[in-house]
Amino acid sequence: MIEVRRRFFIMSELTNSRYNCQNGIVQPLLTDLYQITMAYAYWKSKKTDDYAVFDLFFRKNPFSGEFTVFAGLEECLKFIQKFRFSDSDIAYLRQILPSSIENEFYEYLKTLTADHIKFYAVKEGTVVFPRIPLIRVEGQLVVAQLLETTLLNLVNYASLMTTNAARYRLAAGHLKLYEFGLRRAQGPDGGLSASRYSYIGGFDGTSNVLAGKLFHIPVKGTHAHAYITSFNSIDELQLTMLRNSNTDTDENFVHPVLKWREKLISMFGVILSEVSNGELAAFISFAIAFPDGFMALVDTYDVKKSGLINFCAVALGLHDFGYKALGVRLDSGDLAYLSNVAREYFNNIGNKYNVPYFGKLVIMASNDINEETILSLNDQDHKIDSFGIGTHLVTCQKQPALGCVYKMVELNGEPRIKLSQDVGKVTIPGKKDVYRLYGAAHSLIDLLQKAEELPPVAGQKTLCRHPFQVFLLNL
Numbered sequence: 001m002i003e004v005r006r007r008f009f010i011m012s013e014l015t016n017s018r019y020n021c022q023n024g025i026v027q028p029l030l031t032d033l034y035q036i037t038m039a040y041a042y043w044k045s046k047k048t049d050d051y052a053v054f055d056l057f058f059r060k061n062p063f064s065g066e067f068t069v070f071a072g073l074e075e076c077l078k079f080i081q082k083f084r085f086s087d088s089d090i091a092y093l094r095q096i097l098p099s100s101i102e103n104e105f106y107e108y109l110k111t112l113t114a115d116h117i118k119f120y121a122v123k124e125g126t127v128v129f130p131r132i133p134l135i136r137v138e139g140q141l142v143v144a145q146l147l148e149t150t151l152l153n154l155v156n157y158a159s160l161m162t163t164n165a166a167r168y169r170l171a172a173g174h175l176k177l178y179e180f181g182l183r184r185a186q187g188p189d190g191g192l193s194a195s196r197y198s199y200i201g202g203f204d205g206t207s208n209v210l211a212g213k214l215f216h217i218p219v220k221g222t223h224a225h226a227y228i229t230s231f232n233s234i235d236e237l238q239l240t241m242l243r244n245s246n247t248d249t250d251e252n253f254v255h256p257v258l259k260w261r262e263k264l265i266s267m268f269g270v271i272l273s274e275v276s277n278g279e280l281a282a283f284i285s286f287a288i289a290f291p292d293g294f295m296a297l298v299d300t301y302d303v304k305k306s307g308l309i310n311f312c313a314v315a316l317g318l319h320d321f322g323y324k325a326l327g328v329r330l331d332s333g334d335l336a337y338l339s340n341v342a343r344e345y346f347n348n349i350g351n352k353y354n355v356p357y358f359g360k361l362v363i364m365a366s367n368d369i370n371e372e373t374i375l376s377l378n379d380q381d382h383k384i385d386s387f388g389i390g391t392h393l394v395t396c397q398k399q400p401a402l403g404c405v406y407k408m409v410e411l412n413g414e415p416r417i418k419l420s421q422d423v424g425k426v427t428i429p430g431k432k433d434v435y436r437l438y439g440a441a442h443s444l445i446d447l448l449q450k451a452e453e454l455p456p457v458a459g460q461k462t463l464c465r466h467p468f469q470v471f472l473l474n475l
């Protein structure tokens, strides 16, 4: 039995404002100059009120992949709902446009809104495919045209980023994924979008605090190498006392940690001079600051000979005081190998000193991780629980743009086509609706029909024709 689901939803079915903020720079002037000059030329040719239909779609899945996740819709809806040129916009346009432009045009521009535009879209977060319209805009030609650049800007990076994140999610399975890319993102707005859309694509959280506040995304973080290198010796510790939650008294925390470290040094046969005291001081101070949330960056000096020994000594000290450490972050070296070493340390210590949760301490990995790194790690026997991912994720290094386009497909009820020598660039004319046909187990095909045609009916034969390739599918 074939099931049919409508793909397009009208504006009132799509609006679900979870986020109370609108990005302040998304406004009518966030567009290409040619949209405004075309608006004037349409106005002069008395075509502004022609009835236009535009499709927004892409031609090829990104990352040499087989799917795309549609995103950016929420911002498109806010943009359309608020679309209006302000007085200062008009004043600026008067400055930059030729003096030959008639005054009445500016008066006209001031009156424009998108209130009468009909806006249809696929729901945000839907898996979508090439050439299927993601958005259909219908209405007054001049307004529908003026929306082009901004809608493309809002959808292109959002969908690319969400797809990228979804691919990392597929590669990482159930492991935790955190977006750590703000420092490497394409400016402040790129950074915020990256955090927001990586969350929609399946990440568990972000290090970006503003994104957490604006978009209600869980925020997470550890500490940087700078924190570790800011300490040189144990004597530097200003604060040595920690509340023992078993006895509810403040006790010296450094002495038990040092005792534990002596035991671990002999247990793992490392040389005392190779275990960094500065690193231990940094870990102790961080544990005193966050006894319930102690996560340590262990690769500043030497993971095996120093970082893991110091971390475990502090974690055992915390255990004595009635707290549970969280785990470690590895940020260099062979992440598969080091994660195995870390897990072995934790298991051995947990068994020897009867601290069962030690075997389950979190091992986070970071450092230039991309989808291929995760797939390669999957082929190795790693023990990583979570990844912190920055540069490759937020810059979409593997493919920096999704080629969404916005094309006129109908004017005043007549289909319109853009021809091209390149068959892939020929547009599919006419006002179309989109349906997804489902078999018993999964979706089968996306079907485009003329909007005036009756929807396909579940259980009845439907002739499906590929728009460019010559083969038929009789479902």
Ligand SMILES: Nc1ncnc2c1ncn2[C@@H]1O[C@H](COP(=O)(O)OP(=O)(O)OP(=O)(O)O)[C@@H](O)[C@H]1O
Binding pocket: 331, 332, 333, 334, 335, 336, 337, 366, 367, 368, 369, 370, 373, 376, 377, 380
């Ligand atoms: N076991 C592994 N399998 C596949 N890729 C890995 C593995 N371990 C690490 N990587 C990746 O290999 C690269 C190592 O990079 P590089 O050699 O520049 O870093 P590093 O020297 O370990 O650390 P850094 O220079 O940051 O101190 C990173 O992109 C990392 O994600």
Ligand SMILES: O=P(O)(O)OC[C@H]1O[C@H](OP(=O)(O)OP(=O)(O)O)[C@H](O)[C@@H]1O
Binding pocket: 180, 181, 183, 184, 331, 366, 367, 368, 369, 388, 389, 390, 391, 392
């Ligand atoms: O996926 P990534 O781009 O690596 O994102 C996260 C990185 O950012 C931080 O360090 P930073 O990169 O600032 O310094 P580093 O290159 O010396 O590690 C962190 O320690 C990670 O290495």
Ligand SMILES: O=C(O)c1cccnc1
Binding pocket: 180, 181, 207, 220, 221, 222, 223, 224, 329, 366, 388, 390
């Ligand atoms: O919290 C972290 O560990 C973090 C945040 C941003 C970049 N690198 C690491």
Ligand SMILES: [Mg+2]
Binding pocket: 367, 368
């Ligand atoms: Mg790095």
